[in-house]
Amino acid sequence: MQTITTLDITDARKLIEGARNHADKIGVPMCIAVTDNAGNLIAFERMEGGKVTSTTIAIDKAYTAAAARKATHEYGEASQPGKPAYGINSAIGGRLMVVAGGLPVTADGMVVGAIGISSGTPTQDLEVARAALAHFSA
Amino acid sequence: MQTITTLDITDARKLIEGARNHADKIGVPMCIAVTDNAGNLIAFERMEGGKVTSTTIAIDKAYTAAAARKATHEYGEASQPGKPAYGINSAIGGRLMVVAGGLPVTADGMVVGAIGISSGTPTQDLEVARAALAHFSA
Amino acid sequence: MQTITTLDITDARKLIEGARNHADKIGVPMCIAVTDNAGNLIAFERMEGGKVTSTTIAIDKAYTAAAARKATHEYGEASQPGKPAYGINSAIGGRLMVVAGGLPVTADGMVVGAIGISSGTPTQDLEVARAALAHFSA
Amino acid sequence: MQTITTLDITDARKLIEGARNHADKIGVPMCIAVTDNAGNLIAFERMEGGKVTSTTIAIDKAYTAAAARKATHEYGEASQPGKPAYGINSAIGGRLMVVAGGLPVTADGMVVGAIGISSGTPTQDLEVARAALAHFSA
Numbered sequence: 001m002q003t004i005t006t007l008d009i010t011d012a013r014k015l016i017e018g019a020r021n022h023a024d025k026i027g028v029p030m031c032i033a034v035t036d037n038a039g040n041l042i043a044f045e046r047m048e049g050g051k052v053t054s055t056t057i058a059i060d061k062a063y064t065a066a067a068a069r070k071a072t073h074e075y076g077e078a079s080q081p082g083k084p085a086y087g088i089n090s091a092i093g094g095r096l097m098v099v100a101g102g103l104p105v106t107a108d109g110m111v112v113g114a115i116g117i118s119s120g121t122p123t124q125d126l127e128v129a130r131a132a133l134a135h136f137s138a
Numbered sequence: 139m140q141t142i143t144t145l146d147i148t149d150a151r152k153l154i155e156g157a158r159n160h161a162d163k164i165g166v167p168m169c170i171a172v173t174d175n176a177g178n179l180i181a182f183e184r185m186e187g188g189k190v191t192s193t194t195i196a197i198d199k200a201y202t203a204a205a206a207r208k209a210t211h212e213y214g215e216a217s218q219p220g221k222p223a224y225g226i227n228s229a230i231g232g233r234l235m236v237v238a239g240g241l242p243v244t245a246d247g248m249v250v251g252a253i254g255i256s257s258g259t260p261t262q263d264l265e266v267a268r269a270a271l272a273h274f275s276a
Numbered sequence: 277m278q279t280i281t282t283l284d285i286t287d288a289r290k291l292i293e294g295a296r297n298h299a300d301k302i303g304v305p306m307c308i309a310v311t312d313n314a315g316n317l318i319a320f321e322r323m324e325g326g327k328v329t330s331t332t333i334a335i336d337k338a339y340t341a342a343a344a345r346k347a348t349h350e351y352g353e354a355s356q357p358g359k360p361a362y363g364i365n366s367a368i369g370g371r372l373m374v375v376a377g378g379l380p381v382t383a384d385g386m387v388v389g390a391i392g393i394s395s396g397t398p399t400q401d402l403e404v405a406r407a408a409l410a411h412f413s414a
Numbered sequence: 415m416q417t418i419t420t421l422d423i424t425d426a427r428k429l430i431e432g433a434r435n436h437a438d439k440i441g442v443p444m445c446i447a448v449t450d451n452a453g454n455l456i457a458f459e460r461m462e463g464g465k466v467t468s469t470t471i472a473i474d475k476a477y478t479a480a481a482a483r484k485a486t487h488e489y490g491e492a493s494q495p496g497k498p499a500y501g502i503n504s505a506i507g508g509r510l511m512v513v514a515g516g517l518p519v520t521a522d523g524m525v526v527g528a529i530g531i532s533s534g535t536p537t538q539d540l541e542v543a544r545a546a547l548a549h550f551s552a
Contacts, residue, residue, distance in 0.1 A: 189344050190314055190342075191340060191367075191368060191371075194367065218357050228366035231369055232370050237360070238360065259360060260361055
């Protein structure tokens, strides 16, 4: 047996709140997804004006960041043409996201879940994900 | 051109609140999904103890109820062996849900979205969906 | 945060060993899958003569039993025509298995994973799954 | 008619053992999959700390290496922009893996199966796959 620590719904709501606050601040309505440590969805919100396509993208960014324990933009760098992970973006039926906006959430050095943001530019998505983590830690 | 009325994120949160309250009352943690009038997800919460399999099932119940403008249990009756909609449950890659727990949300006689509940028995799921609608209208 | 207990690879191997022993005893080579508490695969073996189709079926039986915290044959009963969960078998892209052979593994009353067996008759599959649990507890 | 030679479950276990030994040596827990000559899964293990996303990726690396009779990193080279196999990574619903870590297993010059490794860097994945083949031949 092994024991695992994972985000709960209260944590998920706080992360979403932090994302929404920053999304409001920069004026870009977002899709916001939070998963547990295994990559399974805990909570999701599509803000007024968030993109319908970004629903799945936000969920899959969070899935990737949690279940692969890696920020999605790191996969973006590693999967450029000529780089070692080139082509990984279509793995797992296309769920493996390599676009910025998915960040693992850690506690005591362990990945306990993740947040995925989508609807803005990848830079905006990542900025909002980081703001959510900062709000969560505060 | 046409104008469409649909639930927003504030409505979705109120529906989820109503579902959660009743789920707590009967002691059955649920997956709760709310979609807009087109069947696209607005918000989702998996309560502590909600089933991982029920994530997709709750989302697809809400999708079915909104996009087909019909309660999922009505499809359950219409899709019994020998009935006209027999076999419809595997349509749309299995997203067409015929198990109770998905209800359209209406305003002025128009479907403006839906709620989908999963993790309990179908009877419990439907009961929680109805409680969410009652809380929303109150 | 919440803390979760789940099977590890040593547990998975012991469950597979128990399944294989019983499968050998009744002379029916099986596909054997073990998942963690979230339904994610830990280990899998297809015995000589196990069916290729049963690979996915065994994995999905274990996924269902873990992530829905219910034996797959219970879904079989509940999803008969006229019963409340009729039609559930095509949910989650067809991954929700309602055929006997998927059993949750529990510890201290909590579901910590599951085993899924396929290649024999459903009765044989369930018998082998039960033998695996007995071997694991012994 | 034709006669086919393929790995059996004993071979698969020996390959997994070789992979695990090397993964332990370099301190990178892995997902390890072995398929038969047709690309169908024989055995799989996710080591403690192996990534959930790597479950499917390891299985699909082995599938690709066996069924296409080619190391996945060779597809990586051949599928770079401007190269003849550009875009092949999204084929077969994304199952065609072009990232290093999938190697065919040969006997008497024929492909009899494959091993797929995932969770480390592609370089580590390939190194572990090679160590598994060396252990198997020894």
